[in-house]
Amino acid sequence: MSDSGALIIVGTGLAGYNLAKELRKLDTERELIxxxxxxxxxxxxxxxxxxxxxxxxxxxxxxxxxSMMAEQLNARVITHTRVxxxxxxxxxxxxxxxxxxxxxxxxxxxAHARPLPLSEDMHDRVLSINDLSDYGxxxxxxxxxxxxxxxxxxxxxSEFANDLALGGLEVQVIAPxxxxxxxxxxxxxxxPVQAALEELGVRFHLGRSVAxxxxxxxxxxxxxxxGSHLEADQVLSAIGLLANTALAQEAxxxxxxxxxxxxxxxxxxxxxxxxxxxxDVMGMQLMYVMPLMSCARALxxxxxxxxxxxxxxxxxxxxxxxxxxxxxxxxxTAAKGLWTISGEGRDIKALFHDAEGVLHGYALTGAAxxxxxxxxxxxxxxxx
Amino acid sequence: xxxxxxVVCGFIYDEAEGWPDEGIAAGTRWEDVPADWQCPDxxxxxxxxxxxxMG
Numbered sequence: 001m002s003d004s005g006a007l008i009i010v011g012t013g014l015a016g017y018n019l020a021k022e023l024r025k026l027d028t029e030r031e032l033i034x035x036x037x038x039x040x041x042x043x044x045x046x047x048x049x050x051x052x053x054x055x056x057x058x059x060x061x062x063x064x065x066x067s068m069m070a071e072q073l074n075a076r077v078i079t080h081t082r083v084x085x086x087x088x089x090x091x092x093x094x095x096x097x098x099x100x101x102x103x104x105x106x107x108x109x110x111a112h113a114r115p116l117p118l119s120e121d122m123h124d125r126v127l128s129i130n131d132l133s134d135y136g137x138x139x140x141x142x143x144x145x146x147x148x149x150x151x152x153x154x155x156x157x158s159e160f161a162n163d164l165a166l167g168g169l170e171v172q173v174i175a176p177x178x179x180x181x182x183x184x185x186x187x188x189x190x191x192p193v194q195a196a197l198e199e200l201g202v203r204f205h206l207g208r209s210v211a212x213x214x215x216x217x218x219x220x221x222x223x224x225x226x227g228s229h230l231e232a233d234q235v236l237s238a239i240g241l242l243a244n245t246a247l248a249q250e251a252x253x254x255x256x257x258x259x260x261x262x263x264x265x266x267x268x269x270x271x272x273x274x275x276x277x278x279x280d281v282m283g284m285q286l287m288y289v290m291p292l293m294s295c296a297r298a299l300x301x302x303x304x305x306x307x308x309x310x311x312x313x314x315x316x317x318x319x320x321x322x323x324x325x326x327x328x329x330x331x332x333t334a335a336k337g338l339w340t341i342s343g344e345g346r347d348i349k350a351l352f353h354d355a356e357g358v359l360h361g362y363a364l365t366g367a368a369x370x371x372x373x374x375x376x377x378x379x380x381x382x383x384x
Numbered sequence: 385x386x387x388x389x390x391v392v393c394g395f396i397y398d399e400a401e402g403w404p405d406e407g408i409a410a411g412t413r414w415e416d417v418p419a420d421w422q423c424p425d426x427x428x429x430x431x432x433x434x435x436x437x438m439g
Binding site: 014018044046047050063289293313315316318320369370372373376377 | 424
């Protein structure tokens with residue numbers, strides 16, 4: 001519940017800034033402070049995986065700088081400052097630049113790329129892209145080079161494979177499963193996406209893992225677990241994201257894989273909230289824009305005195321593989337069920353029904369994507 | 385015909401082009417785009433998001 005004292009938001013990604021924007025629609029007065037470890041530029045994270053095809057530099061993806069955001073939000077935006085500890089008792093934050101007191105605190109501190117177990121000296125040659133500065137660093141490393149090896153073929157690995165190939169790079173993908181995006185879509189849906197990426201020139205090494213990465217002259221040599229090897233100039237690791245929970249955990253807040261919050265986005269401390277990639281909302285850890293927007297709107301109301309539970313409508317995931325468009329509504333509302341596949345070639349429609357025949361999810365590729373809206377209307381809300 | 389931009393991700397909906405991928409014909413005005421349509425790039429909803437009128 002709203003309280004006197006500053007509202008501090010830790011993080012200036014889409015979650016932090018969008019919460020601040022929603023809050024200012026309801027309350028223009030309350031002291032608002034945002035603290036970020038980076039430069040506080042506002043940008044849209046989904047655009048990081050479409051930037052190469054568009055030839056965008058990192059600076060071109062930034063929409064507004066921190067000082068402009070501060071002015072618009074009537075807030076203090078403290079940049080290049082890391083929060084090192086939270087004292088929930090005295091409601092203070094320790095930061096690399098000193099102490100701050102809060103009335104309410106919101107953790108919007110995101111997630112980090114799952115680290116790849118590789119030798120330290122490879123760290124510039126094996127990068128992940130999870131924020132705008134990562135994107136800038138990756139582009140810089142790649143300047144003048146052609147060959148990229150992507151480790152991981154989940155949603156992000158697949159999107160980058162498409163984007164980098166469209167951007168004129170030679171892309172190889174190495175992943176342990178036999179299909180793209182396992183766990184998200186059935187194999188029959190992944191197949192046309194893979195075929196379309198192969199047509200773009202992407203080469204896949206599926207069912208393989210990387211045993212080692214070594215410098216080989218100016219290039220890199222990747223050894224695979226079957227003894228084969230390949231060469232690349234740069235490696236992009238896309239093996240998943242882990243919620244940033246360390247700060248919350250050290251403060252004694254209840255955490256699982258994410259910072260656990262209730263439907264009011266409240267953590268186990270009544271004055272600390274969480275949303276976005278760092279949060280586990282009622283057991284759901286959804287690292288997409290739409291869920292965080294639902295959370296930002298509900299939390300803005302709660303923080304201005306109208307306690308509001310977050311609700312989730314159907315929130316399909318648009319996978320940005322323009323070579324073969326894919327949209328997925330994962331069956332989050334059913335524990336058990338079966339996929340039924342129809343269509344052929346690039347145009348596949350997969351529907352997920354429970355034992356009673358109720359539709360709970362879908363995955364559509366190619367021309368079948370046009371059925372998205374009509375199917376959404378048949379699906380139950382994710383969090384009613 | 386007008387263009388509308390998603391403030392979250394910069395996606396532009398051009399009324400002249402519509403969004404045929406999702407069955408929205410060329411020439412469909414913004415107010416006639418279904419209320420439950422979602423931004424194809426970032427997934428946010430039409431009513432949740434202020435689309436900036438670009439003229």
